[in-house]
Amino acid sequence: MTDNDLWNGWQVIGRGANRVCVELDDAPDQCLKFVVVDGQPAPAARWPKIAGALAAELALYQALRRRHGPDLDAHFAACLAVEPTRYGPALRCRRVQHADGRPARSLYQQFDDPRSLSRPALGEAIDRLEAFLRGQGIPLFDVNPANLLAVERPGGAIDLVVVDLKSALKSKEWVPLSRWLPFMRDRKLARRFARLRRRLDDVRAAAVP
Numbered sequence: 007m008t009d010n011d012l013w014n015g016w017q018v019i020g021r022g023a024n025r026v027c028v029e030l031d032d033a034p035d036q037c038l039k040f041v042v043v044d045g046q047p048a049p050a051a052r053w054p055k056i057a058g059a060l061a062a063e064l065a066l067y068q069a070l071r072r073r074h075g076p077d078l079d080a081h082f083a084a085c086l087a088v089e090p091t092r093y094g095p096a097l098r099c100r101r102v103q104h105a106d107g108r109p110a111r112s113l114y115q116q117f118d119d120p121r122s123l124s125r126p127a128l129g130e131a132i133d134r135l136e137a138f139l140r141g142q143g144i145p146l147f148d149v150n151p152a153n154l155l156a157v158e159r160p161g162g163a164i165d166l167v168v169v170d171l172k173s174a175l176k177s178k179e180w181v182p183l184s185r186w187l188p189f190m191r192d193r194k195l196a197r198r199f200a201r202l203r204r205r206l207d208d209v210r211a212a213a214v215p
């Protein structure tokens with residue numbers, strides 16, 4: 007992604023495998039996410055299905071927010087609405103930014119930047135997200151670095167913020183929220199976070215000249 011990456015006239019914040027996330031001039035603290043096919047808006051025949059999937063993601067976010075309250079806000083970007091647009095249904099979300107308004111970058115994007123990678127605060131951020139999910143009993147097993155945005159907090163700490171719940175919806179694991187035995191859930195979370203830390207260690211080792 008470049009700084010002047012545009013999608014149908016909107017400034018692009020980020021692109022994933024399925025969606026493009028764009029900036030809103032009239033709401034700088036929010037963003038819109040569109041499902042794309044080969045970079046283009048999805049064909050209208052797919053809009054009902056896409057709207058259903060976005061609504062399910064919104065509903066999962068709302069259920070989490072009801073259950074965990076404002077504690078959730080440090081680690082999950084709010085999903086606000088599903089909106090019809092001329093390019094198909096879009097998910098409106100709270101935009102993840104640093105306190106001074108600079109855009110937050112994903113953990114994946116930091117992998118390309120040896121200077122931000124070397125910060126101990128990044129490892130501590132991974133520890134804190136794991137502690138939060140375990141402490142609250144949230145079975146978010148898909149901790150893909152492209153879905154975790156690193157936000158600098160006043161004082162220098164970093165928080166990782168989850169921006170994509172779609173994969174959690176697809177995996178059947180999320181659905182029986184309450185059926186997970188705590189020790190199984192914690193063991194699985196520990197495995198996934200160990201894998202994420204190994205990945206960070208590997209990227210750090212490769213970045214050393």
Ligand SMILES: Nc1ncnc2c1ncn2[C@@H]1O[C@H](COP(=O)(O)OP(=O)(O)O)[C@@H](O)[C@H]1O
Nearest residue numbers: 020021022023024025027083101102152169170
């Ligand atoms: N709420 C948000 N705030 C800021 N950037 C975001 C937000 N949601 C997504 N992004 C950016 O857009 C990218 C793609 O979004 P994502 O929802 O993960 O799409 P996909 O469904 O393709 O995985 C992310 O990696 C991130 O860079």
Ligand SMILES: [Mg+2]
Nearest residue numbers: 022152153170
């Ligand atoms: Mg994603």
